[in-house]
Amino acid sequence: MNQLLKRSLLGVLMGGMAGLSATTSLMAQSGKAASDDPALKIYRAAATKVNDLVHTKLDVRFDYPKRYLYGKAWITLKPHFYTTDSLTLDAKGMDIHEVAIVKGGKNTPLRYSYDSLQLHIQLDKDYSAKESYIVYINYTSKPNELKVKGSAAISDAKGLYFINPDGTEPNKPTQIWTQGETESSSVWFPTIDKTNQKCTQELSMTVPKKYVTLSNGKLVSQKNNTDGTRTDTWKMDLPHSPYLFMMAVGDYAIVRDKWKGKEVNYYLEKPYEQYARNIFGNTPEMLTFYSDILGYQYPWVKYSQITGRDYVSGAMENTTATLHGEFLQKTDRELLDNNNYNECVIAHELFHHWFGDLATAESWSNLTVNESFADYSEYLWLEHKYGKDAADEHGYDAAMSYLSMVQYSGDKHLVRFHYHDKEDMFDQITYQKGGRILHMLRNIVGDSAFFKSLNLYLKSNAFKATEAHQLRLAFEEVTGRDMNWFFNQWYFGQGFPELDISYKYNDNKVTVLIRQIQKDAKVWQLPMAIDIYSGGKKERHQVTVTNRVDSFTFAYTTKPDLVNVDADKVILSKKDDHRDFSTYAYQYAHASNYLDRRAAIEAAVEEQGRNPEAVKLLVQALKDKYHGLRTLAVSSLNLKLPAVKAAVVPALAEMAKQDPSTLTKAAAIKQLGDLKDVQYSALFEAATKDKSYGVEAAALEALSDLDLSKAYGIAKQLEKDTKGKLVSAIAGIYARQGNPEDVAFVATKFDETSGQDKLNAAFDYLGFLSKINNTAAVQHGVDQVKAMTEQFRNGQVNTYISNWLQEIARKKDGDATAVTGKDSDSLREQAAYMRKASDTIRTAIKE
Template sequence: MNQHLKRSLLGVLIGGMAGLGATTSLMAQSGKAATDDPALKIYRAAATKVNDLVHTKLDVRFDYPKRYLYGKAWITLRPHFYATDSLTLDAKGMDIHEVAIVKGGKTTPLHYSYDTLQLHIKLDKNYTATESYVVYINYTSKPNELKVKGSAAITDAKGLYFINPDGKEPNKPTQIWTQGETESSSVWFPTIDKTNQKCTQELSMTVPDKYVTLSNGKLVSQKKNTDGTRTDTWKMDLPHSPYLFMMAVGDYAVVKDKWKGKEVNYYLEKPYEKYAKNIFGNTPEMLSFYSNILGYEYPWVKYSQITGRDYVSGAMENTTATLHGEFLQKTDRELLDNNNYNECVIAHELFHHWFGDLATAESWSNLTVNESFADYSEYLWLEHKYGKDAADEHSYEAAMSYLSMVQYSGDKDLVRFHYHDKEDMFDQITYQKGGRILHMLRNAVGDSAFFKSLNLYLKTNAFKATEAHQLRLAFEEVTGRDMNWFFNQWYFGQGYPELDISYKYNNNKVTVYIQQIQKDAKVWQLPVAIDVYTGSKKERYHVTVANKVDSFTFAYTTKPDLINVDADKVILSKKDDHRDFSTYAYQYAHAPNYLDRRIAIEAAVEEQGRNTEAIKLLVAALKDKYHGLRTLAVSSLNMKLPAVKEAALLVLVEMAKQDPSSLTKAAAIKQLGDLKDAQYTPLFEAATKDRSYGVEAAALEALAELDINKAYGIAKQLEKDSRGKLVSAIAGIYARQGNPDDIAFVAAKFDETTGQDKLNAAFDYLGFLSKINNTNAVQRGVDQVKAMTVQFNNSQVNTYISNWLQEIARKKDNDATAVSGSDREGLQQQAAYMRKAADAIRTAVKE
């Protein structure tokens, strides 16, 4: 499961509110007071196995008008160890028509009881662990009539989704897709819906002949029926968990690829067919790369990827058939500004086919053995394909995401046997922190041991359920080392170290003091590399921090230019490093890692107003080999300072014209735009014809600061091919012009935006509404955003939207004091309407 919504939510919300001028006090309104939650006292053990699934055979057809699935299931089971004469299956919100035992091709009815969530069956006899049996169930699944609760990462839990089944929404395709994680597969077929169950599968779907189908495994037959339908049968010969079962139906284009003779197919909405290879084209290389580094070849019969409209999460690693949210469907132009995000999602779900699908977490408490590996696979792919800087930037952003979450929500154990709800496990601790822990583990044991340990873990636990201790045992067997110290502090504990680092030079010796200043009493054991640089020479020392205060002394003949603590920049921590700026200047020029250079750039940003060396460093960073650091340096320049402007201006102009990264080019244009200097008008006009929407947007906004009428005219020309940041730029210009005819564009763009992008669009839309005085348009826009919150069904999204509406209402009330007559009345009416909507959205959060 890719945590697309959760991962980007905090940044989007903060960024959106900053655009309005809201303060962090607005963010704080969403916090909840800690309570004594009785659910946290429950020990969340792995599910007890009474019966084991062996094989599931399903025959399903769909009633589009009713949003029903009519299903028949033949479930083969076997007692796990102890003999039993009963069977309990998860079956949520169904109508159960028949339950029978199957023997010799004949069915015999069985006694059962059903409480709408579980089906309790009395078997025809006592079965031992050496005997298997087949239960037949005829049922109707009614997902839209089921009352269920989702989470921040998975916003809905009805398992089976009918998208535009009546075809009444003109801009939306008709689709059916499923989402099994966490325990929602049992909405559309009876099963034992637990991660520690695994079985083989056969699924027959009867659908209108015009539609394409996808499920796990191989398509083994297609049969056309006389009523205009077709029955497709998919077969999965290797066992996997019920939450990984999937099916999808729709009018898709199928673009075929291959890897080592296996099918690798991409299912997209037809307008995106021509972009399939732009979006998914690196999948075969990923299959080779991951198979090679793990020493374990991709084990499944095929690999397909499909998109789903109105998907309730980011993406899902259904075995051999990953389902992505429609946000992945992007044109080649959009992908210019994507900064490899799409590829990280694709890599994440593919890696799950080893960690999650092959070796599966035995319980949600151990979810990290699925998700931390998928999270870390993003680092591995970026490192392989785009270099270590790209990977380290991604890792840094993941670490910041975790640290930001802890600031607002508090920390928890990585392996968590106590939680309020299993859905709570899908957070930045399981994902981003877990990925950073794996990075530290890799550094601690070395690459060779790390990947050999993963190979052993996979081979030992293939097609089984597993937990973090089994991962530890694999590392211990390979390395010959006891690894409890690492797992106890990082996997079975919480928090992170906070380090205060200082230096004392005396008699050709330097002593490095590392003090652990975190508030809790926990003392961390941290293997640390310390690099001592003198001139062009570097000497590395390996030490272990193990006490509240540790000191390490190194002799020298010439005073070092830099002492680089945590030289590999892998420790998940906060650091306060007490040293002179001269060491950061040296660090930028000599220390190799992305974070070495980033930390130096950030130090220079603080010093640029009073230190000429800091300005030199920032100008050097404008030519950094990695675009992410060039972008950081560009965005951090204080061009109001004459010395900075003089040193950087010519370089900025060249970057704005020809930097190879669209992100860096857009940042340079923004800096030049902030100067409001008419000499750059031709540069901005030329940039509004760039291939990148982000560059076009930056140029349009810069032009608007110089000549709003010219920018408005260009915006009208760009309307017909506008996506992403360009839509936001056009909306901002239209808001300034105040032409009522332009409101239709902003409203229509919001309507056509889907998935995670709709959340981003909501902030653009509300920003637009905050600046215009048109009561009908404001009320219509507020209604659209309110409807979006219902679709997202996410308490965090709804809380922030509610808070922001209140903030805009206050702004409109203030604006009303400066005008009179109908203008004042309109603004007051708009403010009241926003407050009413905010209250309704907040009430929905409480419910």
């Protein structure tokens, strides 16, 4: 599963709330003290296996008006080890019509009890581990009548979703799709809904002929029925876990591809058919790349990807049939500003087909063996396809996401046997921290041993349930080293080191002093490289930090220009590195890693107001080979400083016109726009015709500060093809222009946005509402956002929205004191409406 929401939320909040004063306080308020939570005292063991699933055969049809599934299930099982005369199946919120044992083609009724969550069946006799048996169940699934709770990563847990089933919602297709993770497959078919169960599968779906279907495995038959329906049968011959079962139904275009003779198909809504290969086209190359580096060929019969409207998560690695949120459907123009994000999602879900689908976490406590690997696969793909700079930037963002979460929510173990709810495992620890830990492990053992260990782990645990200790054992067998120290420290412990680094030079020696200053008593063992640059040469020293205070002394003949601690920049930590700016200038020019250059740029940003050498470094950084660092440098310039302005403005003007990266170009335009200099009007106006929505948005905003009337006219022209940041830019101009007729555009755009993209749009929309004094528009907008919170039911996001509504209400009350009469009354009325909506959202969260 891709953690789209968690990954983007912090950035959305920071950007969307920039105009308000309480970002930190709002985020802090969302945290909940858990020290007294009794659920945290429960040891979350792997599920006990009494019976094992062997095969699941399903025959289903759909009642669109009622949002029901009518199903028949034939489930083949056998006792795991001990003889048993009973069976318990997970079956959530169903009507159970018949339960029988199948023998000789005949059904014999069985006694059972049902509590709306589990089906307890008394078998017809004692069965030993050598005997298999088939249970038949006739049932009705009622997902919309089931009251369930999702999580921050998976915003709903109904299992089966009917999207616009009556066709009454304009601009939204009619679809059906499923979401099994964590334990929601048992909403639409009876099963043992645990990760440590695996079975083969056959699924027959009866649907209107106009729709296509997708499920796991191979489409083995299609039969047209006399009532205008068609029955499609999909068969999965290799075992996988119930949470990975899926089905999807809808009016999709299918764009067909191949890899080594296997089907690789892309299912999209028809308006996006023409963009399919730009969206998914690197999938065959990914299949080759991952198969090669793992030494384990993609094991499944096909690989299809499909999009789903109003999807409740980022994406889901259903075996052979990944389901993506509709955010993945982008036009060529949108992909210009995507910065490989789509590909990271695609890579993440594909890599799960080895780590998660083939070798599966035996319990949610061990989710790291699924999700940490999928997170790290994004790094591996970027490194392969776009170079180490792109991968290291992604890794840096992942580390910052984890460290930011810890600041507000506290830390937890990576392998976690105590949690409030299994959904809590889907966090920045399991994903981003876990990915960074794998990166450290790769650095410690070396590439050859790392990938050979992964190969051994996969071969040893294929089609099985597994845990972190089995990963450790694979690394120990390949490397010949005891790895308990690493796993105990990073997998079965929490926290991260905080390092204070200082240097002492005397007698042709340099001593590097590394102090661990983290507050907890834990002392970390940290293998690392220290590179010493002296006399035009680099000498590497491998050291291991093992104590609270360690020192390492190195001799030299020429005083070093740079001593680079953790030279590979792999250790997940906070560092306070005490050295002169001259070493950073040297570092930028001579240490090639992305993180080396980034640290030098950040040091120059701090020094740009008092050190001419820092300005020179920033000028150099504007020509960095990697667009991400060019963008960082551009965005960090302080043009209020005369020396900086004089040194960089000519370069910025050129970058604003022709930098190959749309992200860098937009950043340059924003910086020039902040100057509010009419000499750049023509440049900004020309850039409003750029293919990139982001560049258009930056140019339009810059132009509006010089000539609001002209920018307003251009905004009206751009309305017909407006997405992403351009919507926000136009909304900002309309807020300033104050034309009541334009409010409809912003409201309509919000309505048109769906899925998790709507979460981002909500923060932009609230920002717009905070700037206007139009009571009817504000109330309508607040109602729209409130309706979104009711749809997504995501406690974390809804808490942020509730808090922000309170903050905007305070701002409007403050604005009301600066005006009189009707304007003041209107602002106070809007504030009151926002507070009421905030209270309603908060009450719903508690429920």
